[in-house]
Structure formats: structure tokens, C-alpha cells
Amino acid sequence: MDRNETNVNTTHVDDDFRTLLRRTLFALFACVFLVVTCYYFIDRPVALFVHQHEIAKTPGLVWLTYPPPWLQAWSPLVLALLMVRRAWGPWRHWQHVLFVACVSLIVADEFRTSLGDLCGRYWPETWHDNNPSFIGTGTYGFHPFQSGDDTGSFPSGHAARILGVLTVFWLAMPRGRWLYAILAVPMLVALVAMNYHFVSDVIAGSVLGGIVGSYAALVTDLSRGLLSQPVQGRAS
Numbered sequence: 025m026d027r028n029e030t031n032v033n034t035t036h037v038d039d040d041f042r043t044l045l046r047r048t049l050f051a052l053f054a055c056v057f058l059v060v061t062c063y064y065f066i067d068r069p070v071a072l073f074v075h076q077h078e079i080a081k082t083p084g085l086v087w088l089t090y091p092p093p094w095l096q097a098w099s100p101l102v103l104a105l106l107m108v109r110r111a112w113g114p115w116r117h118w119q120h121v122l123f124v125a126c127v128s129l130i131v132a133d134e135f136r137t138s139l140g141d142l143c144g145r146y147w148p149e150t151w152h153d154n155n156p157s158f159i160g161t162g163t164y165g166f167h168p169f170q171s172g173d174d175t176g177s178f179p180s181g182h183a184a185r186i187l188g189v190l191t192v193f194w195l196a197m198p199r200g201r202w203l204y205a206i207l208a209v210p211m212l213v214a215l216v217a218m219n220y221h222f223v224s225d226v227i228a229g230s231v232l233g234g235i236v237g238s239y240a241a242l243v244t245d246l247s248r249g250l251l252s253q254p255v256q257g258r259a260s
């Protein structure tokens with residue numbers, strides 16, 4: 025590879041990161057707007073509706089909330105197996121994608137934990153140890169720097185995990201995007217339908233996971249050239 029080709033590749037990478045940074049800032053501004061809107065006008069009515077109509081008792085609904093924690097629990101083992109596999113030669117593309125997706129999931133969830141301690145939001149309903157909640161005790165709002173299980177509603181860890189994984193697959197294996205959407209949407213809706221999270225929690229968690237997944241894919245060269253590539257060129 026000569027110097028000119030190296031400079032061209034570096035320029036493309038820089039363009040990708042600049043493009044992703046612009047999109048990240050836009051996503052954050054949009055997320056803040058949606059979260060504020062939901063906080064004042066949507067979160068409480070939806071939580072009350074779900075509670076009053078006992079939507080959480082819908083058969084099978086709770087099962088849609090199980091995959092994200094399962095994925096997180098098994099991700100370290102998957103990473104270890106993939107590292108062993110790497111000793112026998114380069115990964116196949118799907119193995120590379122799976123490795124990055126598992127790392128993205130773990131980072132997204134840890135990021136969510138940090139933001140949860142920073143924001144300190146109570147849950148929609150009381151689920152364990154008489155935790156304060158909007159439905160159970162009438163407690164609503166953010167309490168910054170008040171960490172603990174009682175104030176971990178915002179942002180949604182389930183949503184961050186879901187998007188942290190599927191964003192990597194969305195960018196690196198685009199042929200399956202219809203499948204990723206089918207997997208993600210019901211799980212995200214179930215979080216609200218079970219009153220596990222407010223609508224704004226799910227929005228913020230989704231944006232967080234999407235951002236982490238996007239950077240994970242770009243840093244590992246899974247989405248290089250896709251972000252700054254013109255739409256026409258991408259479709260060809």
C-alpha cells in the first residue's frame with residue numbers, strides 16, 4: 025500500500041468518525057427533547073393505563089423481557105470461545121460481528137449503570153423490597169446522584185442491551201435488518217407494557233445502545249465507509 029492510498033483510507037476513516045459524531049449529537053438532542061416531552065406528558069399516563077388495564081398480565085408478555093439479561097450473562101463465555109476459535113485462524117465475518125456485538129452489549133450496560141446512578145429515577149411500579157415507585161408510592165421524578173436499585177429506571181438497561189447488540193448487526197450484516205427490527209420492537213414495547221420502564225426510559229436506553237453499537241462497529245472496521253458513503257453509492 026503506497027502513501028497516497030494510505031492517506032485516502034485515513035481520510036475515509038476520519039470522514040466516518042466525523043459523520044458519526046454529527047449523527048450522535050443529533051441523536052442526543054432528539055433524545056433529550058423526546059425524554060422531556062415524555063416526562064411531562066406521556067410517561068405517567070402510559071404507566072397508569074398499563075396498571076389500570078393490567079396489561080402486564082398478558083400471557084407470554086414477560087418472556088419478551090428475558091433475552092437481554094440472558095445475552096449479557098452468556099456474553100463473556102461467547103467472547104472466550106471466540107478468542108479460542110481465533111487461535112485456529114481468522115474469524116469468519118459473522119464471528120467477528122458476534123464478538124463486537126457482545127462487547128458492545130457489555131459496554132452499553134455499564135454505561136447505562138453509570139447514567140442510572142447519575143440520573144437517579146424511580147421505577148413505574150414497586151417490584152422488590154417495597155421500592156419507591158410512581159404507582160406504588162406516588163414517587164416520580166429524577167434524583168441526581170442517588171444511586172441504588174431503587175433509582176435505576178433511567179435509562180433502560182434492557183433497551184441499551186438490545187440496541188447495543190442489534191445495532192452492530194444492523195450495520196455489519198444489513199441483509200437481516202428486517203429480522204433485527206422484528207426482534208427489537210416487541211422487546212422494547214414489552215418493557216413499557218410490563219411497567220418495567222417509562223416510555224422515556226426505553227427511548228434513552230435505545231439511543232444509548234444505538235450510539236455504543238455504532239461506535240463499536242466503526243472502531244472495529246465493520247461499518248467503515250458506510251456512514252460517509254453517498255446514498256446512491258451505498259445502494260449500488
